[in-house]
Amino acid sequence: MLVNQIGESIKNRRKELGITQPHLAELASISINTLYKLERGKGNPSLNVLIKLSEVLGLELRLEIKKKF
Amino acid sequence: MLVNQIGESIKNRRKELGITQPHLAELASISINTLYKLERGKGNPSLNVLIKLSEVLGLELRLEIKKKF
DNA sequence: ACAAAAATCACATTAAAATATGATTTTGGG
DNA sequence: CCCAAAATCATATTTTAATGTGATTTTTGT
Numbered sequence: 001m002l003v004n005q006i007g008e009s010i011k012n013r014r015k016e017l018g019i020t021q022p023h024l025a026e027l028a029s030i031s032i033n034t035l036y037k038l039e040r041g042k043g044n045p046s047l048n049v050l051i052k053l054s055e056v057l058g059l060e061l062r063l064e065i066k067k068k069f
Numbered sequence: 070m071l072v073n074q075i076g077e078s079i080k081n082r083r084k085e086l087g088i089t090q091p092h093l094a095e096l097a098s099i100s101i102n103t104l105y106k107l108e109r110g111k112g113n114p115s116l117n118v119l120i121k122l123s124e125v126l127g128l129e130l131r132l133e134i135k136k137k138f
Numbered sequence: 139a140c141a142a143a144a145a146t147c148a149c150a151t152t153a154a155a156a157t158a159t160g161a162t163t164t165t166g167g168g
Numbered sequence: 169c170c171c172a173a174a175a176t177c178a179t180a181t182t183t184t185a186a187t188g189t190g191a192t193t194t195t196t197g198t
Contacts, residue, residue, distance in 0.1 A: 001130045003116055009132045020174060031157050036176070044115045046155065046185075047072055050132075060135040061070045063078045063119075066127050089144060100187050105146070115155075115185065 004041030006050070011039040013057045028052040073110030075119070080108040082126045097121040 014024050021039070025032040030049055037043040038053075054061050083093050090108070094101040099118055106112040107122075123130050 001132065002120070006116065006130075006132055013134075022174070032175090033158080033177095034156055037155095040176080043155070044117045046113045046115055047075065047119065048113045049156085050116065051071070054132065054135075058135050059132050061075075062131045062133060063070065063075060063123065063128050064131060065082075066123075066129040091144070101145090102147095102188075103186055106186090109146080113185070118186085 003044065006045075007039045007041040009059075010035075010053055010057070013059060014039075017057065024053070024056065027056045072113065075114075076108045076110040078128075079104075079122055079126070082128060083108075086126065093122070093125065096125045 014021070019027075021032050021035050025035045028035075028049075030052060034043075034045065034049060035053075038045050038049070050061055053059070083090070088096070090101050090104050094104045097104070097118075099121060103112075103114065103118060104122075107114050107118070119130055122128070
């Protein structure tokens with residue numbers, strides 16, 4: 001999973017839940033700037049940021065063995 | 070998934086493949102110090118570091134909707 | 139048992155993420 | 169159409185991840 005794909009997933013999930021960037025940022029205790037960059041595929045977020053967002057959004061981060069093709 | 074769980078997964082996968090920290094660090098183009106900390110659950114690795122390691126280790130990072138319980 | 143490599147750890151430095159702020163553009167509801 | 173909120177973006181500052189180095193401990197192969 002690439003950086004911009006993660007950003008897309010976060011954004012889509014946020015939209016599904018009908019929350020704004022400012023609201024999500026506050027719920028996850030991160031700055032709106034960090035969230036904005038992440039959603040746009042800019043930057044290189046830390047694992048903690050991803051984990052915090054996952055918790056708020058009801059997502060889970062998994063590291064699995066890649067299926068061949 | 071928590072930070073130390075990710076570290077464990079990386080370490081376990083590395084052992085499975087029979088690679089050393091110095092070797093994996095070189096293959097993934099990260100410092101052994103960063104890898105060491107990650108495996109020990111210390112620190113807060115960036116997404117790029119996780120992606121690089123995933124590629125070398127044949128893992129994939131996924132962000133899924135959490136199953137209830 | 140020995141030696142060499144690997145792993146663990148501390149510490150200092152560098153690079154970059156995270157934040158804060160303010161400005162501009164876009165969007166959505168009334 | 170308005171206008172207020174949201175989103176986008178740039179820039180500066182603060183915080184911290186990533187690195188480099190060296191030392192110590194642990195593991196592993198012979």
